[in-house]
Amino acid sequence: MKDDLKKLLLMQDIDSRIDRVTAEMDEIPREKLIHERELESQKTDYEREKKKLEGIKESSRECNENKESSEKMLAEFKNKLLQMKTNEEYRAMMDQIEFTEKKISDFDIKILEKMYEDEQGEKDLLEARKIWERNAKRAEKRQDILDGQLEVLKENTEELMTERNEISSDIGKRLLDKYEQLRAAGRGLVVVGIQKGACGGCLTNIPPQAAVEISQGVTFICPICGRFVVWKDDSSMAGV
Numbered sequence: 006m007k008d009d010l011k012k013l014l015l016m017q018d019i020d021s022r023i024d025r026v027t028a029e030m031d032e033i034p035r036e037k038l039i040h041e042r043e044l045e046s047q048k049t050d051y052e053r054e055k056k057k058l059e060g061i062k063e064s065s066r067e068c069n070e071n072k073e074s075s076e077k078m079l080a081e082f083k084n085k086l087l088q089m090k091t092n093e094e095y096r097a098m099m100d101q102i103e104f105t106e107k108k109i110s111d112f113d114i115k116i117l118e119k120m121y122e123d124e125q126g127e128k129d130l131l132e133a134r135k136i137w138e139r140n141a142k143r144a145e146k147r148q149d150i151l152d153g154q155l156e157v158l159k160e161n162t163e164e165l166m167t168e169r170n171e172i173s174s175d176i177g178k179r180l181l182d183k184y185e186q187l188r189a190a191g192r193g194l195v196v197v198g199i200q201k202g203a204c205g206g207c208l209t210n211i212p213p214q215a216a217v218e219i220s221q222g223v224t225f226i227c228p229i230c231g232r233f234v235v236w237k238d239d240s241s242m243a244g245v
């Protein structure tokens with residue numbers, strides 16, 4: 006293989022490594038976003054529980070107020086009862102009293118229910134807060150780790166870029182341009198090995214004579230995909 010192609014192959018390896026590092030770097034903000042969304046949803050859960058509990062407390066307060074005013078009314082009715090002159094008036098007032106007593110007893114049941122709901126609501130709120138806080142701490146630690154990883158990956162990229170620049174400055178411009186052009190087309194590897202007598206990129210069969218020349222180090226460009234086909238350690242002829 007010609008020296009230029011060997012260097013190109015070396016550069017291709019570096020480019021593959023740069024691609025992997027870049028992919029890893031791209032993963033980091035994605036993971037961060039997942040954590041942020043999770044936290045946001047747990048914060049929403051907490052706020053929902055808080056609102057629910059406020060609603061319970063509000064309705065419990067209303068029940069107590071209603072009960073109080075009913076009790077005042079009841080006391081008034083009982084006072085008036087003594088002033089009733091006819092049986093009819095007396096009976097009507099007794100009905101009012103019974104009705105109000107029933108209302109008070111209903112309020113008592115409701116107040117008790119609200120007490121249970123309040124107790125459960127406090128527990129739910131505490132639980133939601135614990136989950137949110139625990140996760141926030143964990144996410145913070147994870148963010149620190151990810152930031153550290155990002156730093157390392159950035160350094161790796163810089164090192165690889167330096168290495169790449171050194172090699173590319175040694176490769177002929179025409180070959181380099183062709184390489185960059187093929188790479189920019191996004192079809193993966195530009196320099197491929199001959200595999201079972203075929204182009205390792207597009208799998209098109211290469212004439213036996215050309216294959217022999219490739220094995221002897223002649224530069225060959227696949228007529229179908231335009232890739233450089235070289236003889237690599239794992240290369241083989243057709244039918245082998």
Ligand SMILES: [Zn+2]
Nearest residue numbers: 204207227230
């Ligand atoms: Zn090809």
